[in-house]
Amino acid sequence: MDAHTSSTCDMDELVELRRNLEEKSLEVDRLRQKLKLYEEHDKRHKAMLDCELINDNNLHTIPHLSVISKLENSSIARHSRQLILPEIGVKGQISIANTSVLIVGAGGLGCPSAIYLAAAGIGRLGIVDYDEVELSNLHRQVLHTEDRIGIEKSASVTTAIKGLNSSVVCIPYHMSLNSSNAIQVIQQYDIVLDCTDNVATRYLLNDACVLTGKPLVSGSALRFEGQVTVYNTQDGPCYRCLFPIPPPPETVTNCSDGGVLGVVPGIIGCIQALETLKIASGIGASYCQKLLVFDGIDGTFRTIKLRSKKKNCVVCSENPTITQLIDYEQFCGSKATDKSKTVKLLSNENRISVENYANIVKEKHYHVLVDVRTPCEMDICQLPNTINIPITEVGKNNDNMHKLKTAIDKLTDQVQTVPVYVVCRLGNDSQSAVQILQEMLSDLPVTIKDIRGGLVQWAKKIDPEFPQY
Amino acid sequence: MESAEVEVRLLFFAKSRELVGRKEDTIKLPIHLLPAGLWEGILAKHPCLQPISDNITIALNQEYIAREETEPIVLKEGDEIAIIPPLSGG
Numbered sequence A: 001m002d003a004h005t006s007s008t009c010d011m012d013e014l015v016e017l018r019r020n021l022e023e024k025s026l027e028v029d030r031l032r033q034k035l036k037l038y039e040e041h042d043k044r045h046k047a048m049l050d051c052e053l054i055n056d057n058n059l060h061t062i063p064h065l066s067v068i069s070k071l072e073n074s075s076i077a078r079h080s081r082q083l084i085l086p087e088i089g090v091k092g093q094i095s096i097a098n099t100s101v102l103i104v105g106a107g108g109l110g111c112p113s114a115i116y117l118a119a120a121g122i123g124r125l126g127i128v129d130y131d132e133v134e135l136s137n138l139h140r141q142v143l144h145t146e147d148r149i150g151i152e153k154s155a156s157v158t159t160a161i162k163g164l165n166s167s168v169v170c171i172p173y174h175m176s177l178n179s180s181n182a183i184q185v186i187q188q189y190d191i192v193l194d195c196t197d198n199v200a201t202r203y204l205l206n207d208a209c210v211l212t213g214k215p216l217v218s219g220s221a222l223r224f225e226g227q228v229t230v231y232n233t234q235d236g237p238c239y240r241c242l243f244p245i246p247p248p249p250e251t252v253t254n255c256s257d258g259g260v261l262g263v264v265p266g267i268i269g270c271i272q273a274l275e276t277l278k279i280a281s282g283i284g285a286s287y288c289q290k291l292l293v294f295d296g297i298d299g300t301f302r303t304i305k306l307r308s309k310k311k312n313c314v315v316c317s318e319n320p321t322i323t324q325l326i327d328y329e330q331f332c333g334s335k336a337t338d339k340s341k342t343v344k345l346l347s348n349e350n351r352i353s354v355e356n357y358a359n360i361v362k363e364k365h366y367h368v369l370v371d372v373r374t375p376c377e378m379d380i381c382q383l384p385n386t387i388n389i390p391i392t393e394v395g396k397n398n399d400n401m402h403k404l405k406t407a408i409d410k411l412t413d414q415v416q417t418v419p420v421y422v423v424c425r426l427g428n429d430s431q432s433a434v435q436i437l438q439e440m441l442s443d444l445p446v447t448i449k450d451i452r453g454g455l456v457q458w459a460k461k462i463d464p465e466f467p468q469y
Numbered sequence B: 001m002e003s004a005e006v007e008v009r010l011l012f013f014a015k016s017r018e019l020v021g022r023k024e025d026t027i028k029l030p031i032h033l034l035p036a037g038l039w040e041g042i043l044a045k046h047p048c049l050q051p052i053s054d055n056i057t058i059a060l061n062q063e064y065i066a067r068e069e070t071e072p073i074v075l076k077e078g079d080e081i082a083i084i085p086p087l088s089g090g
């Protein structure tokens, strides 16, 4: 009896040991692969960064631009096609070569403007960005490459510029501009390009350019639309003359929520480069006191004649009340990034985790799933058995709402209260939808909750094969 | 004396396009009115624009209109009024 038991134990232990060993050796393989990947990445990274990244600690160390008074033969040959333009000529080209330009934002606008300025022979280019390259950037931020994913955007743009024109002095700033460093950075340049993606930085750049007397070539883009204005030059208005009050944060749509077709910021960034070259060469900007409005769907360019300086502008008038930089995140009520923020509208008992929802699906509990994303986003990916009610339609009297009520009705025979779960991409809209539905369906036997973190969390924690966008 | 009315075109850009849900509309407005009145007339027809009321450029026939201006403007049949909120993406 004892012998028998002990031998069974041994057998069990043997199986367990084999399984354990197999698991561990798989784990070792995985770790080896991961290490190899990281080592390669590190090697690539080091090779790319033969330039020093500038940050808050070494701001004063940036290389100077040596002033030239005549063109080298190599420069004459390189720029011959633009040298023979009478509007540019040798004088204009020398001016361009003696100009320092700061590009803030190495994204969809910054990439095209940087590369055309470098191609045209701008003397010195500062590139400011706090972010690293991601796969979802490449459709519009065309200077970054697949093998530079994970690398600092400012360094990535510098690498691209060096490949096209090694005579440009290119300075990558891996940092965010803010009220304590912006003046120091901007003072070292002649022209500033606003290629940023958020409201707070737009006000910061405006004020910093007014205070330092630099022209601000401002571009912006979203979806199929783009805008260009050159502020603070030739006696034209500044950004605050036009927009004294920042927009309520909830009315601002960013590219990750609203979408953008890459070529649209491409077009706008190119116009920013053109305006900059005209300022640098002495031709002068066209979009000073003018707003270019580009509609890529209609293929129209409208030029709006803008107001002159506002007499009582808080920053650019003769009696300004803003004489030094302020806290722009506080002023705008929003962060100086375009990252989607997560809101919390619901208490925990009105929400469930993706893990709990996965369990509900696995155990085939009766429930109704509502997805509140747009039909366009539903086409990209969706969970099975979903009723789609776009957030703008939730609570209105329409077919989708009718479908939801029918689905709830059907389940009332099976369960006393019907659980309704609401999902979206990030878990923000789903919370607003729950609030509306709870009120609207209060006479039905339902419990309505949102799935915390939405489909992004689903992909992260439950189904790694689920598409992320 | 009540001023006669004309029909003008409204063009919506950026956030105003999103809020109104279309690119264009027409609206009847008095021939003589103050810039502030012009905006009130547009808001009355499209109250959904209220949240961005303080954050837009208004252009009449591609020329900026300052809302605080006290000089009345004169509208003609078919004039084009563009509502242009700033974009902030890049």
Ligand SMILES: [Zn+2]
Residues within 6 Å of the ligand: A237, A238, A239, A240, A241, A242, A309, A310, A313, A314, A315, A316, A317
């Ligand atoms: Zn101003």
